[in-house]
Amino acid sequence: MPNYTLRRYIALRYNLTRFPMSEHRSPEAGAPLSAQVFQILLSLLDGDMHGYALIQDIRRRTDDEVVLTASTLYAAVKRMLGVGWIEEVQPEEPPPDHDERRRYYRMTALGRAAARAEAQRLERLTTMARDKRLLRPLGSTPQPKGTR
Numbered sequence: 810m811p812n813y814t815l816r817r818y819i820a821l822r823y824n825l826t827r828f829p830m831s832e833h834r835s836p837e838a839g840a841p842l843s844a845q846v847f848q849i850l851l852s853l854l855d856g857d858m859h860g861y862a863l864i865q866d867i868r869r870r871t872d873d874e875v876v877l878t879a880s881t882l883y884a885a886v887k888r889m890l891g892v893g894w895i896e897e898v899q900p901e902e903p904p905p906d907h908d909e910r911r912r913y914y915r916m917t918a919l920g921r922a923a924a925r926a927e928a929q930r931l932e933r934l935t936t937m938a939r940d941k942r943l944l945r946p947l948g949s950t951p952q953p954k955g956t957r
Contacts, residue, residue, distance in 0.1 A: 842927045845885050848875050850894065850924035853916040857898055860886065860912065886914065894920030 842850075852858060852866045864877050877885075889895045898915045916924070938944045 847927050857913045857915045894923050
């Protein structure tokens with residue numbers, strides 16, 4: 810069936826160009842995650858959250874270093890749902906400000922493994938930077954200004 814093969818090829822090409830490869834690899838592969846995906850996973854370590862709460866948590870936690878728009882958040886959420894890193898859930902006890910339109914998300918075991926693999930990758934990079942004296946060794950106190 811050549812038509813089936815062509816459709817499969819087109820679908821594969823579409824998916825590979827539409828979604829970044831790093832989110833399609835297994836967590837153990839060590840592929841870097843985007844800052845947005847990593848921050849979403851970090852937020853979900855605290856428990857189930859809805860989209861706007863994720864945006865607020867990331868903004869607060871990173872002191873506005875990472876600011877997600879709704880479109881960026883939901884594109885990342887769609888990818889993470891697709892690869893099984895998060896799942897949509899119903900809140901067990903809806904908070905007082907609950908809105909039926911809100912969708913809540915929970916990290917899966919696969920998502921936790923992906924977040925852990927990324928944290929370990931970042932830790933290895935930080936160690937390399939310390940080894941090259943780009944960063945101070947852990948536990949060292951900063952020197953006063955004007956001294957070397």
